[in-house]
Amino acid sequence: MRWDSQNISSDDAGRLPGLGDTVVRRFDAPEALNMRFHEVRTKSALNHVPGGTRGLPFEWTINPYRGCTHACVYCFARPTHEYLDMDAGSDFEREIVVKVNVPEVLRAELGRRSWRGDPIALGTNTDPYQWVEGRYKLMRGIWEAMRGFRNPCSILTKSPLVLRDLDLLQEIAAVTDVSACLSVPTLDEKAWRATEPHTPNPKARLEAVGELNRAGIPTGVLIAPLMPGVNDAPEQVERIVEAATEARATYIGGQTLFLRGAVRDIYFAWLREHRPDLVPRYEKLYAKGAYVSAAEKRKIELAAGAPWALRTYPVRDRHRGPRRPPVATAPRPPRVIQGSLF
Template identity: 65%
Template sequence: MRWDNLKIEAAEGARLPGYRDPATVRTFDAPEALQTRFYEIHAKSALNRVPESSRMPFRWTINPYRGCSHACVYCFARPTHKYLDFDAGRDFEREIVVKVNVPEVLRAELKRPSWKGEHIAMGTNTDPYQWVEGRYRLMPGIWEALRDFRNPCSVLTKSPLLLRDLPLLKEIAAVTDIGASLSIPMIDERAWRASEPHTPNPRARLEAVAELNRNGIPTGILVAPLMPGINDDPEQVEEIVQAAIDAGATSIGGIGLHLRGEVRGVFVEWLRSYRPDLVDRYEELYARGAYLPTPERDRIARLLVDAGAPAARPFRRDPADERPFDRAFRRQMGPRARSAPAARHRPDPPSAIQEALF
């Protein structure tokens, strides 16, 4: 990897909890990476098992990075940075862990006789196509391993950088199931730049959806999260849905914002500066927990239905109360994931389950 023209620091010796060997810390002299440190570590495993009790619509994940430079204020993965003795705010965005050996470790794990070829989901927490992937290029090696072992897989991302690997995706599609989804919560430029400051333009993401579908990669969109008063204007939602339909999106799902753990503090602090007029409304909406009240969740779901989203359905409360995040996510993540057992409403998952996603 040719970083010399970008490298301004490489220091050995930083130790992260859970990793035996010290990390090499790098910084890059690039506008997108200023004041950001990248911790190169060697992971013992590439595949992360998601406990059955989590009720996620998949059992295995791969996450080549921890932390995310997209800096989305609502990101539900922020609290996981605590396991590294970092905070869920600025550190999550500026202290990025890079598992430099993931492709090689994955190949060894897929080769094991005990591996049954189960569906593997990527992008379930931090985005595998965030800025640093353009430098480390870990995903091509991951896709090559999945192709060679004909392993069904899916990816969720906010970045058109996924198109760089389109030839590999097509090779995988020729031998097994593969699905993709682009997260596009909004098109409005002001709301986008404020809430997702370092993500690619939403319209570029829509173009990526169209290109992937033109090339035979089933790709949908996830309009998530929908945030009351910020990106839930019916006309804006209709614009996204119509653009997704025009792009050939294979599914269109949407979920309301949920604020678990430290995410609440990060989001509310941002809200006080961006939309102080909404602070009281959000305190009322989330007074009883991390999720929107059922009537508000149903209203948000109907936005997509009214906008013409073919895959959207109102989130109805049944005795078990399906969690809307799981139901929407299941529609996005490929054939194997869509056939998973229905997710059930449970309290916020314990730290062990959240950590397992990494």
């Protein structure tokens, strides 16, 4: 890995206790201020999703990065940083683990006689196309391995950076199944900047959906999470549905916000700062746990006009535009058995 010494400095001090011996780097870039990137050499690239997990079309995932600079306030993956003796708040956003040897480890794993060629999902935990992927470019090596072994795969991301690798996605599509999904919780600029402060513009994500579909990569849209009082107004949801339809999204899915573990405290702290008027409502909605009740969930999604709650779309007149794509309910995130880092 080659680096421009004028832009990157090595930082050997202050390594975090859950990571052992690592190389710690800082990037001299506005987007990476106050962030550290912990380079590790992982022993495994593939993470197994327990077979008992329902509603998931895959049993294997890859997470080239742990922690995420997107800093989405609602991110369900935040508690995974606690396994590394880091906190789910600022550490998750600023202490990013980079598995620098993921591509070569993946090639070795896919080449094993015992490997059955099962579908592999990327982006199920942290976003593999977060900012630092522009520097490490691990995803190109991962896609090359998928192409080389003709292994079916999929990607979920919030970043149009996925278009950088369109050539490889097309090469994979020529030999096996590959699909993509862009997460677009809101098009409202205020809600976007408040809840996903370091993510790419959601309009650019929808443009990426269109470009991927035009290039032959089946790509859908995920409206998730649906946050009561924040991004669930019917007009907000309808704007996304309309834009996704124009982008020829292969499906539109989503789900209502859930608050597991440390995410609950982080999200409520955000509410008290940004939307104190909503605190009583959330205290009631989430009084019994991480998920709202089934009845409340359906009420919220129907009121928002969420297509996965409505089940069917109105069929448009053929002279007024394309028929809307099918819908899909986003499954709850899997309980992933994370491979050892070392």
